[in-house]
Amino acid sequence: MREIAISACLLGTNCRYNGEIKRDDRLIEMLDGLELVPFCPEDYCYGTPRPSMDLIETAEGIEAYSNATGENLSAPLRHYAQAFFEQHPDIELFIGKDRSPSCGVKSAKVYDSSKTLRSTQGRGVMAEKAEAYGIPTIDAEQFALSEEALS
Ligand code: SF4
Numbered sequence: 001m002r003e004i005a006i007s008a009c010l011l012g013t014n015c016r017y018n019g020e021i022k023r024d025d026r027l028i029e030m031l032d033g034l035e036l037v038p039f040c041p042e043d044y045c046y047g048t049p050r051p052s053m054d055l056i057e058t059a060e061g062i063e064a065y066s067n068a069t070g071e072n073l074s075a076p077l078r079h080y081a082q083a084f085f086e087q088h089p090d091i092e093l094f095i096g097k098d099r100s101p102s103c104g105v106k107s108a109k110v111y112d113s114s115k116t117l118r119s120t121q122g123r124g125v126m127a128e129k130a131e132a133y134g135i136p137t138i139d140a141e142q143f144a145l146s147e148e149a150l151s
Pocket residue numbers: 006007008009010015016017039040041042043097100102103
């Protein structure tokens with residue numbers, strides 16, 4: 001059985017920063033019969049609800065910072081991601097929630113240190129780790145448009 005890692009909020013889990021449900025029924029239907037392995041790094045590390053975070057360009061690279069405290073939140077997220085991919089070595093595809101600073105694949109906003117928008121095609125912290133493990137990654141909205149995604 002092929003294993004697909006997927007942002008848990010897309011399956012209807014109440015794990016978004018603001019507690020909003022973002023279940024994607026069409027996507028769930030497309031994935032029927034496949035083994036889905038849900039993840040939510042932000043809920044695991046910081047609970048739900050929680051303050052939002054943004055990706056910021058720094059001298060060390062792109063990091064996730066809390067919009068409430070300014071704290072760099074990246075290290076626990078990366079630690080979660082690494083543990084997840086080590087526990088699930090058979091993941092064949094990563095489907096991430098669009099625009100998330102953790103899960104977005106080519107859709108996350110990235111700011112500079114003065115909070116000027118630098119890109120809308122950034123990679124979230126968990127998506128970055130998936131790519132480091134050589135796992136194909138795709139944003140959920142792109143996946144939904146792509147009949148070839150699972151071929
Ligand atoms: S986008 Fe990712 S981090 Fe945000 S709620 Fe969904 S699974 Fe969690």
